[in-house]
Amino acid sequence: MGDKAHAHPGAAGRATAADHPASVRNVVLVGHSGSGKTTLVEALALTAGAVNRAGRVEDGGTVSDYDEIEHRQQRSVQLSLVPVDWDGYKINILDTPGYADFVGELRAGLRAADAALFVVSASDGVDGSTRMVWEECAAVGMPRAIVVTHLESARADFEEMTRICAEAFGGDDPDAVLPLYLPLRGPEAPDGHAPVTGLIGLLTQRLFDYASGERREAEPGPELRQLIEDARDRLIEGIIAESEDETLMDRYLGGEEIDLKTLVQDLERAVARGTFFPVLAAAPAAEGARQGLGTVELLELVTGGFPTPLERPAPSVTTPDGTARAVEACDPDGPLLAEVVKTASDPYVGRVSLVRVFSGTLRPDATVHVSGHGLTDRGHEDHDVDERIGTLSAPFGKQQRALTHCIAGDLASVAKLNRAETGDTLSAKDDPLLMEPWRMPDPLLPLAIEAHSKADEDKLSQGLGRLVAEDPTMRLEQNPATHQVVLWCLGEAHADVALERLRNRYGVQVDVVPHKVSLRETFAGTSSGRGRHVKQSGGHGQFAICEIEVEPLPNGSGIEFVDKVIGGAVPRQFIPSVEKGVRAQAARGVAAGYPLIDVRVTLRDGKAHSVDSSDAAFQTAGALALREAAADARIHLLEPVAEVSVLVGDDYVGAVMSDLSGRRGRVVGTEQAGGGRTLVRAEVPEIEIGRYAVDLRSISHGTARFDRHYARHEPMPQQIAERIRERTPDS
Numbered sequence: 001m002g003d004k005a006h007a008h009p010g011a012a013g014r015a016t017a018a019d020h021p022a023s024v025r026n027v028v029l030v031g032h033s034g035s036g037k038t039t040l041v042e043a044l045a046l047t048a049g050a051v052n053r054a055g056r057v058e059d060g061g062t063v064s065d066y067d068e069i070e071h072r073q074q075r076s077v078q079l080s081l082v083p084v085d086w087d088g089y090k091i092n093i094l095d096t097p098g099y100a101d102f103v104g105e106l107r108a109g110l111r112a113a114d115a116a117l118f119v120v121s122a123s124d125g126v127d128g129s130t131r132m133v134w135e136e137c138a139a140v141g142m143p144r145a146i147v148v149t150h151l152e153s154a155r156a157d158f159e160e161m162t163r164i165c166a167e168a169f170g171g172d173d174p175d176a177v178l179p180l181y182l183p184l185r186g187p188e189a190p191d192g193h194a195p196v197t198g199l200i201g202l203l204t205q206r207l208f209d210y211a212s213g214e215r216r217e218a219e220p221g222p223e224l225r226q227l228i229e230d231a232r233d234r235l236i237e238g239i240i241a242e243s244e245d246e247t248l249m250d251r252y253l254g255g256e257e258i259d260l261k262t263l264v265q266d267l268e269r270a271v272a273r274g275t276f277f278p279v280l281a282a283a284p285a286a287e288g289a290r291q292g293l294g295t296v297e298l299l300e301l302v303t304g305g306f307p308t309p310l311e312r313p314a315p316s317v318t319t320p321d322g323t324a325r326a327v328e329a330c331d332p333d334g335p336l337l338a339e340v341v342k343t344a345s346d347p348y349v350g351r352v353s354l355v356r357v358f359s360g361t362l363r364p365d366a367t368v369h370v371s372g373h374g375l376t377d378r379g380h381e382d383h384d385v386d387e388r389i390g391t392l393s394a395p396f397g398k399q400q401r402a403l404t405h406c407i408a409g410d411l412a413s414v415a416k417l418n419r420a421e422t423g424d425t426l427s428a429k430d431d432p433l434l435m436e437p438w439r440m441p442d443p444l445l446p447l448a449i450e451a452h453s454k455a456d457e458d459k460l461s462q463g464l465g466r467l468v469a470e471d472p473t474m475r476l477e478q479n480p481a482t483h484q485v486v487l488w489c490l491g492e493a494h495a496d497v498a499l500e501r502l503r504n505r506y507g508v509q510v511d512v513v514p515h516k517v518s519l520r521e522t523f524a525g526t527s528s529g530r531g532r533h534v535k536q537s538g539g540h541g542q543f544a545i546c547e548i549e550v551e552p553l554p555n556g557s558g559i560e561f562v563d564k565v566i567g568g569a570v571p572r573q574f575i576p577s578v579e580k581g582v583r584a585q586a587a588r589g590v591a592a593g594y595p596l597i598d599v600r601v602t603l604r605d606g607k608a609h610s611v612d613s614s615d616a617a618f619q620t621a622g623a624l625a626l627r628e629a630a631a632d633a634r635i636h637l638l639e640p641v642a643e644v645s646v647l648v649g650d651d652y653v654g655a656v657m658s659d660l661s662g663r664r665g666r667v668v669g670t671e672q673a674g675g676g677r678t679l680v681r682a683e684v685p686e687i688e689i690g691r692y693a694v695d696l697r698s699i700s701h702g703t704a705r706f707d708r709h710y711a712r713h714e715p716m717p718q719q720i721a722e723r724i725r726e727r728t729p730d731s
Helices: 037-047 063-073 100-112 128-139 158-169 222-241 248-253 260-273 295-305 454-470 492-504 572-588 615-631 650-662 692-699 718-727
Strands: 024-030 051-053 080-086 089-095 115-121 144-149 177-179 181-185 196-201 206-209 216-218 277-281 337-346 350-359 367-371 384-388 392-396 399-403 411-415 425-428 445-451 475-479 484-489 510-513 520-523 527-535 542-552 559-563 599-607 635-649 666-674 677-685 705-715
Touching (some): 024 295, 080 392, 080 411, 089 100, 100 128, 100 337, 158 177, 158 277, 181 206, 196 222, 222 260, 260 277, 277 295, 399 411, 492 510, 527 615, 542 615, 650 692
Parallel strands (some): 115 144, 177 277
Antiparallel strands (some): 080 089, 196 206, 206 216, 350 411, 527 542, 542 599, 635 705
16 A cells, blocks of 8 residues: 555466465455446456456456356345455455345455455445445444445546545544545546546555556646645545554644655554545456556555454354353464355355354365354254365355465365354364354345245255255244245345245245234133034944133233033043143134134033043034134234334434334334434334335335334234135135
């Protein structure tokens, strides 16, 4: 960093195994869909010499192979790694999805990286979801820089975009978000648009011209002096404000010319600490060019200003039984500690795991211990097993370049870890460890599915198991109340990709069916019923009569059975039979086919026959008695109600509250959450929020998030209950 005066296209290009953590940089690209992240990755790979022309690796294939779904559907759906070499450093570039449905892949990228490049389109600005990710990075102190793309757009205004970024990301200190370079536009084209052809380095006051397709250094003309001086003064003041040398500002304001080397060192330290956030500009290389505009400057920033893995604090680690364990941060000779940040299935080599090594050194064919967090609520099994890893490789597109080892601080692909899932910890088999998991968003959009055919049914379980092993943001539910298989997803695009992977990757065809909520029934008042089951035929007959009273109980009471038979009208051995019949009928429902809950059933009288009475007869009589009691009573249809908490920007609070009211919701409170946001708490029937994950994103323009928890069942409005009963056979 610091406007180094060199213009070579990069060194070595293709990444190999790193030999020391200090020579590794792990950087994640963050930005909304369409901001230009993937194009920027290609441009950086071209400048570093990893490809010989845009999008083409040296030995066949394309850089964008790893992200072909984005090119086909205009959205990226997975975390991708492109490692390159630059001036003796190995840079692991992690490209994350920009679409909100794949925030799990984004979180994995943040976990694996030590710094973040926020990619912002000059024509689109900063969206709400990008601001939220910035806040996540700020909460953990992750170093960040901003890259402005799409400067070729007719609407592009770098100065205005820098102001917007300072307002969005600077918080209380907008002077912590400042440009290091100013874009220079060339002659105006016939359409009136002047393309960006170079950059002006504000610290060195040098011009870096990309018009020829390669970076060339030149002296800026006198017409640029005033522009440079104004921006340079503000940049220097911003750097000095972050300097650890408290005398520097006084010396500068006193007229002293601060040494360039001192400014660059202070800048690099401030960026690495996460207190100063430089703004740079970038554009892809023109056809036949060897370097994209701003790519050299970006690579210099990554290697000079971003921290090494040695500077990252050690993660919280325990033994599998929960005992805290101290592990030195990033020691290649320390105990093995690595984490699976992504899992994918390859049709030829099987499961491939992208692994970040935090301590020790990972080697091919070694036996490691795999510790899993379980996540049983999302369909992941808890596991604690030893596995032998296959080959180590550096991924690049669809290719895998073999590695001899992977040291602490580096990333690699590991083949044939058949039990390891995303989020699992790899450690030495004789010293098993477990890393604290990173926070995953809750999937809140239900997708109910059924196997399309008998052949699909046989493969469905295995396919679903592999699907959730790859994606911890997906939750698999086998609902015992509705008997549905439900995939809980983050949004419609997430659901679409899940179905596509089931179909194309695992050969399972499924049908999407309406999602059911677990309705219940209860008595609105007290009622009585008589069950008479008397049949006489050749041999033993069937004889059982019982009389019951049913009364409602408070919410959450379940089914209570009381015996108040006097004088042995129902023999003692048959009273459990009556209860069994009552409970079986309650499970089947008495009005619309939904389970009956929260009632007390009292057995008051009955009759038996010395020969023809039996367990089965009294079970049947108990069921008939409950049905008769229901026929003479008003039955409430109960629906589940969820406690919903919505964190939303103040600008959208009114719209959110109005929408919740339209869903029969009751807003129970609001509170300020800081940062211009409000937490809205409400109770909403679950039947009304099946698609709330999608609808809330539309209402809030992607800036809100919510969670939900089951609260209770309560009576459904009569008109809605009647519509449901009409759709229920034999109700």
